[in-house]
Amino acid sequence: xxxxxxxxxxxxxxxxxxxxxxxxxxxxxxxxxxxxxxxxxxxxxxxxxxxxxxxxxxxxxxxxxxxxxxxxxxxxxxxxxxxxxxxxxxxxxxxxxxxxxxxxxxxxxxxxxxxxx
Amino acid sequence: xxxxxxxxxxxxxxxxxxxxxxxxxxxxxxxxxxxxxxxxxxxxxxxxxxxxxxxxxxxxxxxxxxxxxxxxxxxxxxxxxxxxxxxxxxxxxxxxxxxxxxxxxxxxxxxxxxxxxxxxxxxx
Numbered sequence: 001x002x003x004x005x006x007x008x009x010x011x012x013x014x015x016x017x018x019x020x021x022x023x024x025x026x027x028x029x030x031x032x033x034x035x036x037x038x039x040x041x042x043x044x045x046x047x048x049x050x051x052x053x054x055x056x057x058x059x060x061x062x063x064x065x066x067x068x069x070x071x072x073x074x075x076x077x078x079x080x081x082x083x084x085x086x087x088x089x090x091x092x093x094x095x096x097x098x099x100x101x102x103x104x105x106x107x108x109x110x111x112x113x114x115x116x117x
Numbered sequence: 118x119x120x121x122x123x124x125x126x127x128x129x130x131x132x133x134x135x136x137x138x139x140x141x142x143x144x145x146x147x148x149x150x151x152x153x154x155x156x157x158x159x160x161x162x163x164x165x166x167x168x169x170x171x172x173x174x175x176x177x178x179x180x181x182x183x184x185x186x187x188x189x190x191x192x193x194x195x196x197x198x199x200x201x202x203x204x205x206x207x208x209x210x211x212x213x214x215x216x217x218x219x220x221x222x223x224x225x226x227x228x229x230x231x232x233x234x235x236x237x238x239x240x241x
């Protein structure tokens with residue numbers, strides 16, 4: 001399952017080492033709330049044809065995803081940010097759908113991890 | 118206890134840095150550049166961890182204002198950013214950052230060592 005969603009669980013271990021389960025739960029809670037907001041901001045940027053807004057929406061998704069080991073999400077956000085900087089407008093919409101799908105795949109796993117006492 | 122300011126809009130990055138700095142430092146957090154520029158003068162921190170991609174005013178502009186402020190210009194400032202190419206590093210160091218660290222933070226020791234190195238260098 002982890003291979004399909006490209007989730008690096010070692011990231012959770014790193015967090016646990018720093019701040020125990022409390023930090024893991026708190027971090028996942030924030031990321032699960034923050035990333036959907038940024039995905040929505042990216043969609044709004046797409047609708048408005050605003051590349052700057054898209055770039056600023058996906059940029060923080062990179063580090064949020066990396067903080068919890070969501071590699072597919074991190075990599076896709078990084079690709080979209082690069083395309084936005086390079087003004088490759090046509091290539092962005094399908095990758096935004098892929099980014100949303102990548103997050104949707106890993107989201108249940110992150111929620112399960114968050115809910116472990 | 119040394120005072121460290123974190124300027125970072127991403128809440129999970131703030132949480133992680135706060136968890137790493139823990140009991141070692143007194144920490145103040147700012148979510149954007151405008152708040153940071155106002156708050157730093159009141160807080161007078163010993164060091165600033167500054168994200169580059171911030172809403173409204175980016176980290177480069179925040180650094181410029183810090184360096185232009187007689188009360189703040191000696192404070193060491195570390196860029197903490199997801200911009201992670203060699204040219205990014207050169208650009209940030211040339212702009213006047215004291216050090217440069219990339220996100221995600223995979224090794225807390227690297228962050229703590231950079232902080233101590235900068236504090237010692239400036240004799241803070």
